Amino acid sequence: MKISNDALLDILKNNNDWTESSFLSKYFNVSSRTIRNYVNKINSSSTATFILSSYKGYKINGNISLPQEISKNPETFIEREDYIIRKLLNSSIEISIFSLADELYISDSTLENDLKQIKKSLTQFNLAIEKNRNIIKLIGDERNKRKLINSLIIKENKESFISFSNIDTFANQDEIQFLYKEMEKIFSQYNLYVNDYGLNNIILHIVVTIDRIKNNQIIQQDININLVENTKDFEISKHIKDILEDRFSIEIPKSELYYLTLIISSNSNTFDYSFISTKNISNFIENDYIQITKELIKNLEITYSLSAFDEEFLIKFTIHIRNLFQRIKNNSYTRNPLVDKIKNTYPLVYDMAVFVANELLHYTKTIINEDEISFIAFHIGSYLETINLNKNKISCYFIYADYHNMHLPAIEKITKIFEDDLNVVKIISLKDINTLSLHTDLIITTNELSIHSNIPIQQINIFVNDNDITSIRNTIITLKLEKKKVNMQKNLNRFIGEKLFKKNYYAESPSQLIHNLVKECSNLKLCDLTFFDEVMEREKLSSTSFPNGVAIPHSLQNNNYQSFLSIVINEKSIKWSDNDVNMIVLIGTSTEDRALFKDIFDDLIAILYEPKNIHRLYTCNNYSDFIMTMSEMIAMNQN
Structure with missing residues (x-):
């Protein structure tokens, strides 16, 4: 039985007499010290003593009513990880592991195991936990610590815009509202164009900056302020600095001012795109970005057999690419709360965005994260929705x-x-x-x-x-x-064929399964073995598995001899990234028939999006059954 406040209270309430500590330890598989810590935690919730203790053990004090709520203690590793990281970030002094174990009501050995796992997760932020005897502290650059704080806040607001409803540790709601109003006023005053995502990113940076300065955690870094001093963004940052210093009684040094300037530069435009045309765009945006964007769009059109993008798309997308380069340069990315929804609901559009991100590697030498990929998908998806109004008439x-x-x-x-x-x-x-x-x-x-x-x-x-x-x-x-x-x-008969349909076809791992399928397709003269490497490169960019139990591995290239779909339906699931997958659709495309293949891909994705369709396909035992079921579902899907 897993120990918790409620579980411990239930045991004691069901026993009208004393309950021995040894029994509780054995029942919950914890030490007697952990039992004692939980009892102390419950009793500390009020001035009253709810649990009596003696040499006989523990029992409920029948003369006192139990509280309506007992303060929640971090019980799972994820909850404890969040608690420990926040304590390390907020503490300017060293922390005793014994005191920390007591606070969490866990054993020293459990805390040691927790710290080992936390150390691994901190490496992605270039941070570490230093231990000296029984004392621990967080070691690393202040900028990296702030990135960690940002990630904690973003995790709490994963499904929506950052509402800041969960960051009372850093700012109260009155301060948040004040910052929003002031920022909008300042940006309007300086004719700076900032969308909602960019504004949230800037506000988040300011909130964390204020909190860290209040706690004497200032960026200690030599910076060359001359790099930004003559820019409009720097003037705006100075204006913001004056307001923040007056409102929050803090002093913002040059190093903080420098990074505030970079965050504003990365999340805003100094022009309104409605005044820009293809004829005057070079007056607003550097020619390098214009040429890169044109190349990206051209390759996107060719790869996915799309009609030529129009002038308005070119302008908007060029501005976006230019700002993306700025964010990469400043290592300051915009968070997109709708990543999972875009990825799972519009997989074809998301795949196009992944293709663009991969093309950008040639210029940026930096892997584009999923937040930024989703913003690219925004642009592509909204455009395609417009031009597809006449589709299927x-x-x-x-x-x-x-x-x-x-x-x-x-x-x-x-x-x-x-x-x-x-x-x-x-x-x-x-x-x-x-x-x-x-x-x-x-x-x-x-x-x-x-x-x-x-x-x-x-x-x-x-x-x-x-x-x-x-x-x-x-x-x-x-x-x-x-x-x-x-x-x-x-189309199904053309691109699948009976030899490419399999039921209960297993392998030790997703990569091994992909390898086996590619090898078979190679034997059928549909592709060569290098297709496996291309598919795995795509998987590294972003997993092709989805929460509905389907994985759609594919390449971003069109180098195969013939387009094909290799279908696997398994009764037992395979772990594929973070998802349990029962259906695998390996997609291979060739240059010659990519336009026709796109149609079947669209229909396939529309069907695989619905969980009820997936369950119907699981029941298909052979190729003919699969083709018939799929065709029927398309008719229903269009109804």
């Missing part, structure tokens, strides 16, 4: 009897109501029907037609009524479903 011919243009109101009404679903490509008089080549999904007409064709014909009234609209809508829905179903069946 049903093509239509409108055939009419030419009589005083009476057909025009009907056409106008139909095109207006179905502008998102119907593309009227031809409007033809009944007398010209014999010369018509029928290449369309649907014919809408105000007359009876005798056409020998499989194309569905929707006859409507010359004065379109509600029944006509309902009939057209139902026909469009049916056509879309059928179109998708037929296309998916054809």
Whole structure:
């Protein structure tokens, strides 16, 4: 049984007599000292003594009511890790491990094990715990300690913008609101453009800076203030410095002012992109960034068979890339609270962003983190959503009897109501029907037609009524479903094939499984063995496994002989990064058919996003069953 305040109280309440310390120690598998510490903690919650102690052991004091709430003690390692790290960060003196063990109500050996694990997690911040006999303290550069503090705050606000509701250790809510109002006022005064993410990043930096200065933890570093002294960002930083010193009764030295300037520079623009065009962009942004962005966009278009991006996207994306370079230079990244949602909900768009991040490696020599990758996905996704408004529209011919243009109101009404679903490509008089080549999904007409064709014909009234609209809508829905179903069946058969479908196909690790699948695809002349290295390089950038139990390993290259999908469905899951995976979809692409392959990828992702679809696919026992089930789900997905 795991010990906790509630668990200990339950044992004692169920026993009306004394409970021996040895029994409690054995029951909870802890030392008698730990039992004593928990008893002291519960009793310290009030001036009353709730648990009596004697040589007989412990029992509840029946004359005193138990409190409604007992102050929560860190019980899991994660809770203790957070507590210990915060104590090390907030303490300007050394800490006794015996006192720390007593505070946490754990044994010395448990604390020693905790400290070993914490030391490992601190290495990513270039920090260490120094132990001298029974005294510990945190060792490392002040800037790295602040990065650690930032990570703690970000972890507490993982699913949303930083609300600062969980950082009472560093600032109260009145101070937070004051900072927001002042920053917005200052940035407006200096015509500095800062989005919500950038503003939160700046506020977070200021909050941590104020707290550390108050605790005499100042950045002790020789800096060259001349590097930033003549910039607009430095003028703004000085303005902020004056306000902070007056409000919080602190003194901000040059070293702190320098890094405040860098954080502002990395999270803001000195121009409004609405005034920028492709003709004058070089007046605002250095030409190097413009050329890099153009190269990135060109490669993105080629790799994913995308139509050319427009001028507005080029401008916005160039500004973003320029600011990203600044953040990399200053080692100051913007946090994106929606990383997991973007990655799991829009995996294709996220994959495009990973491709861009990988291309940026040639210029930055720095791996772009997932927060920044998600911001790139923001730009790509919002653009694709706009240009895809016409996607999957049903093509239509409108055939009419030419009589005083009476057909025009009907056409106008139909095109207006179905502008998102119907593309009227031809409007033809009944007398010209014999010369018509029928290449369309649907014919809408105000007359009876005798056409020998499989194309569905929707006859409507010359004065379109509600029944006509309902009939057209139902026909469009049916056509879309059928179109998708037929296309998916054809594409699935082309890119998968019976030899690439496996049930209960296991390996010791994800990498070994990928290796085995690649080797088989190589034997089928679909790729060569170097494809394995490309897939593993992609995995290093960001795991391709998702919480819904699916992994989609793939490469960012299009070097294969033929595009393919290798499918594995397992009854037992395999650990893949942080997720348990039962379905693996190895994707290989070639340059020749990447446009067609993109369509099937879109449909596949839409299906794999729904957990209910995943569970249905788990039940497929063979290739034919899989193709049939997948096709049916596409029809349902489009309904």
